[in-house]
Amino acid sequence: MMTIKKTLLFFYLLFTSCILCCPLYAQSAQEPIFEQLLTLDSLLSINKYEAVKKGLKDFSPEQISEKDTPSKVLYYRMLGELKENESKQEESIVAYEHLLEISSESLDAKIALIQAKGINDLGIAYAQIGELEKAKRAHFQSLALYNKYNDPQGGSFNYGNLSIIYKELKQLDSALYCLGEATKMAKLAQDTLGMGYHSLSHGILLIDNNEPVDGLAELNYAYHIFHLMKNEKMKQYTNRIRAGAYKSINDYSTAQSLLFTSRTYYQSVGDTKRLGQTDLSLAEVYFHLQELDSGYQFVQEGIEAFDSVRYVKGLVKGYHLFGEYYARKNSYDQAIKNYKKSLTLSENKYKGMMANSLLAMGSIYLQQGKINEAQKYAKEAFKVSNGSLSEGSERNYYDVMYETSKKQGNIREALHYLEILDQKKSETFNQERANEIARIEYKSKLILEKERLEMEKRQAFENLQNELAREQIILQAIIVGVVLILIILFVLYRSYQLKKQANLNLVRKNVEINELRISEKELAEETLALKERELATTTMLSHERNTLLEQLNEQITALSGKVDETIVPEIKEIKKTIKLNLSEDSWQSFTYQFEKVHPRFFDKLKTRYPSLTQRDLKICAYLRVGMERKEIATVSNMSPEAVKKSLYRIKKKMELTAEENLREFVIAI
Numbered sequence: 001m002m003t004i005k006k007t008l009l010f011f012y013l014l015f016t017s018c019i020l021c022c023p024l025y026a027q028s029a030q031e032p033i034f035e036q037l038l039t040l041d042s043l044l045s046i047n048k049y050e051a052v053k054k055g056l057k058d059f060s061p062e063q064i065s066e067k068d069t070p071s072k073v074l075y076y077r078m079l080g081e082l083k084e085n086e087s088k089q090e091e092s093i094v095a096y097e098h099l100l101e102i103s104s105e106s107l108d109a110k111i112a113l114i115q116a117k118g119i120n121d122l123g124i125a126y127a128q129i130g131e132l133e134k135a136k137r138a139h140f141q142s143l144a145l146y147n148k149y150n151d152p153q154g155g156s157f158n159y160g161n162l163s164i165i166y167k168e169l170k171q172l173d174s175a176l177y178c179l180g181e182a183t184k185m186a187k188l189a190q191d192t193l194g195m196g197y198h199s200l201s202h203g204i205l206l207i208d209n210n211e212p213v214d215g216l217a218e219l220n221y222a223y224h225i226f227h228l229m230k231n232e233k234m235k236q237y238t239n240r241i242r243a244g245a246y247k248s249i250n251d252y253s254t255a256q257s258l259l260f261t262s263r264t265y266y267q268s269v270g271d272t273k274r275l276g277q278t279d280l281s282l283a284e285v286y287f288h289l290q291e292l293d294s295g296y297q298f299v300q301e302g303i304e305a306f307d308s309v310r311y312v313k314g315l316v317k318g319y320h321l322f323g324e325y326y327a328r329k330n331s332y333d334q335a336i337k338n339y340k341k342s343l344t345l346s347e348n349k350y351k352g353m354m355a356n357s358l359l360a361m362g363s364i365y366l367q368q369g370k371i372n373e374a375q376k377y378a379k380e381a382f383k384v385s386n387g388s389l390s391e392g393s394e395r396n397y398y399d400v401m402y403e404t405s406k407k408q409g410n411i412r413e414a415l416h417y418l419e420i421l422d423q424k425k426s427e428t429f430n431q432e433r434a435n436e437i438a439r440i441e442y443k444s445k446l447i448l449e450k451e452r453l454e455m456e457k458r459q460a461f462e463n464l465q466n467e468l469a470r471e472q473i474i475l476q477a478i479i480v481g482v483v484l485i486l487i488i489l490f491v492l493y494r495s496y497q498l499k500k501q502a503n504l505n506l507v508r509k510n511v512e513i514n515e516l517r518i519s520e521k522e523l524a525e526e527t528l529a530l531k532e533r534e535l536a537t538t539t540m541l542s543h544e545r546n547t548l549l550e551q552l553n554e555q556i557t558a559l560s561g562k563v564d565e566t567i568v569p570e571i572k573e574i575k576k577t578i579k580l581n582l583s584e585d586s587w588q589s590f591t592y593q594f595e596k597v598h599p600r601f602f603d604k605l606k607t608r609y610p611s612l613t614q615r616d617l618k619i620c621a622y623l624r625v626g627m628e629r630k631e632i633a634t635v636s637n638m639s640p641e642a643v644k645k646s647l648y649r650i651k652k653k654m655e656l657t658a659e660e661n662l663r664e665f666v667i668a669i
Contacts, residue, residue, distance in 0.1 A: 033064060037074040041114070044078055049085055052078060069102050070111045076102075077118035087309065089125060096122035100141065109149045116145035120158055123165075128313075130349040132165050139165070156185035156194050163201055167208065175205055193234075196225030200238055207245050216245050233269075236262040240278060247285060255285050276305030276314050283321055287328075296325050316345045316353050323360060332364050355385035359393050362400045375404040395421070411552050469494060587618065594621055604669055611653050619646055623663045 040055045056078060064071045076098040083092035099118045107115065123138035139158045146154035159182035166175035179202055186194035203218030219242045226234040243258040259282050266275035279302035286295030299321045306314035319342035326335035339357040346354045362377035378400040382389065389397055402417035469491070476487040556571055595601070601624065602617055612620070615636070622632045629647070633640045651662050 033059070034068065034071045034074070037071055037078070041074050041078060044081060049082060053082055056082070069106055070108075072102055073099065073107065073111050073115045073118070077114055080118055080121060084121065084125065089129065093122065093125050093129075096125065100138070104145060104148075112145055113149055113151055113154065116142045116149075116151075116154055119145070120154070120161065123158070123161055127161070127165055127168070130351065132168055135165050136162065152185040153189035153191050153194065156182045156189060156191060156198075158182075159185065160194075160198055160201060163205070167201075167205055172205060172209055176202075179205065192225060193229055193231065196222045196229065196231075196234065199225065200234075200241065203245070204241060207241075207248060212245050212249050216242065219245060232265065236265045237274070240281060243281060243285075247288065252285050252289055256282070259285065272305045272309050273311050273314065276302040276309075276311065276318075279305065280314070280317055280321060287321075287324065292325055292328055295321075299325065312345055312347075313350060313353075316342050316350050318342075319345065320353060320357050320360070323357065327360065327364060332368060335364055336361055351384055351386070352390065355381040355389055356393055358384060359389070359396055359400070363396060366400050366403055371404050371407050374400055375408075378404070411555070415552075465494075590621070594625070598624060601669065608669075609654055612650070615646065616650050616653070619643070619650065620666050623666045 036055070037059070040052050043055070044052045056075070059075060061072075061075065064075060076095050080092045080095035080099075083089075083095055096118055099115050099122065102115065104112045104115060119138050119142040123135045123142065126132070126135035126138060139162050143155055143158040143162075146152075146158065159178045163175045163178035163182060166172070166178060179198055182201075183195060183198045186198055199218050199222035203215045203222060206212075206215035206218060219238060223235060223238045223242070226232075226238060239258045239262045243255040243262075246252070246255040246258070259278055263275065263278045263282070266272075266278060279298040283295040283298035283302065286292070286298065299318055303315060303318040303322075306312075306318060319338045323335045323338035323342065326332070326338060339361050342357045343354055346357075348354070358377045358381035362374045362381065365371075365377065366374035378397055381393070382397055385393075398417050398421040402414055402421050405414040405417055473487065473491075476483055479487075556574060559571070591602075601621065605612060605617060605620060618636065619632060622635065627635070629640055629643050632638075633643045636643065638646070647662055651660070654662075654665065656662060656665060
């Protein structure tokens with residue numbers, strides 16, 4: 001095998017030497033440096049990194065003439081790729097940046113395309129350190145060169161990378177446009193593998209756009225292409241993305257299975273960096289499942305992996321997850337320590353991760369009652385992210401700002417943040433419901449597809465059996481009576497078998513129908529629980545809103561006697577506006593919504609227990625939607641002790657024993 005490779009290399013170098021004698025390279029061939037660099041470039045194309053590294057030691061930029069631009073392109077492109085292979089990212093970028101300064105006008109097509117590839121790699125390196133605007137400029141410059149020399153494959157690479165950058169910038173329309181152009185160019189280049197990459201990117205974009213079912217379809221298509229191309233590395237990378245998609249629709253079991261498959265692969269090939277990334281993904285799954293200690297172990301292993309290869313971005317995320325673990329364990333000092341470590345490692349490069357850590361610290365300080373620190377870190381998170389926080393972080397930000405403003409007595413600001421928070425909670429609730437529907441829809445599609453395949457197999461089997469039966473009947477029709485009797489017996493036996501099979505199929509179908517009915521019942525129960533949570537949340541928010549407006553009204557009333565008489569009418573108008581916005585019919589609104597979820601609930605209570613008062617009925621309704629005693633006290637303007645006494649009186653009126661649970665009794669009505 002080695003002899004074949006050496007022979008091929010000999011002929012390749014011989015072919016290169018012949019080309020150098022052509023008029024196309026006449027000017028370059030006069031430069032012996034160019035010839036040597038071209039030979040090294042051919043070695044680099046077959047991954048002979050050590051040989052190229054050794055060869056480049058004999059050169060320095062000063063040896064290359066200012067007019068010898070082809071040699072400069074080869075030198076800096078090879079140097080950049082070598083440094084990239086050695087994980088020396090900053091040195092790689094410095095080398096590639098020299099390519100930006102070289103004019104392509106005097107270059108032939110081959111050298112210009114080498115320059116284009118180097119600039120494309122520069123764009124990738126910029127994106128990896130968060131320099132997205134520089135990355136865009138590099139990719140557009142590389143794209144212009146590829147278009148100039150009609151190289152659709154290179155154009156496909158650049159458009160694919162640009163789609164990733166626009167995704168990071170949350171410009172999804174631009175990302176989808178670039179992805180469409182990348183796919184077109186991949187088809188022109190007949191690049192099947194490139195089409196797989198673009199399907200992968202398309203799937204990621206759809207998932208980020210909250211379209212998990214369509215996203216999974218694209219990811220599965222990408223996985224199929226990589227499987228056909230026997231590209232195990234990309235198969236496992238796709239598996240990690242698919243795991244994230246399943247996690248978004250709460251299918252944690254499938255996500256775990258995919259991640260463990262990828263983990264086994266990365267261990268076998270010694271890919272430490274991606275092994276660490278997979279460990280952190282598994283940790284996030286375990287955190288979602290509330291299995292915090294299992295998640296902690298994977299975070300620890302991920303950090304050890306990243307530390308061994310000095311992958312800073314992975315370390316930033318790893319220490320953030322450590323902070324999340326300790327925060328959930330209420331070990332706030334340890335949590336703050338790890339969040340600060342994550343921030344230090346970020347060095348202002350990874351804005352999104354920095355914003356998440358700052359916001360997490362703000363939430364901890366809020367829980368500790370350190371109001372000023374909480375608000376400071378929340379504002380810093382918003383500033384670092386340029387006002388573009390992720391969905392979950394955005395809600396946490398408004399929650400912290402609302403609570404701190406309320407506790408500082410800034411009623412107007414608190415009301416402003418409360419209104420935004422109410423909107424964000426509603427959006428989150430709708431998104432959770434959409435994800436749940438997507439999960440059920442995807443499972444239903446899988447069930448239907450499985451049924452379709454089984455039916456096709458059964459139909460093919462039955463067709464084959466019927467054809468065989470017909471052939472046997474024709475063949476046996478010419479045989480004497482004894483054989484005819486045997487055929488009749490055989491047909492009767494086959495009829496019995498088919499009937500038996502049909503009965504078995506009917507039983508199996510009934511079982512499947514029952515399972516579907518159970519699934520529908522579970523969905524109905526989950527929907528009811530969601531509506532109850534929404535009802536309880538709406539009631540609490542309405543009460544807090546009224547409380548804030550009443551406080552504001554009282555403060556304005558107190559000021560009325562201390563201001564100039566000329567603005568008294570304006571104060572009255574403000575008080576009138578506040579009064580109009582007070583939800584006086586909150587109980588009627590609650591009753592209306594509640595009766596839609598639990599019809600005739602109050603009628604049943606009144607009929608069975610006529611001694612119950614209106615307040616008793618309210619408390620029973622609040623229990624039914626899952627409110628705790630403290631929440632009931634808040635919305636009823638009662639003290640927790642008063643609520644406790646009311647609950648005791650209600651149990652007495654219902655003649656319940658001390659061991660019987662009032663909430664469970666009310667839910668069962």
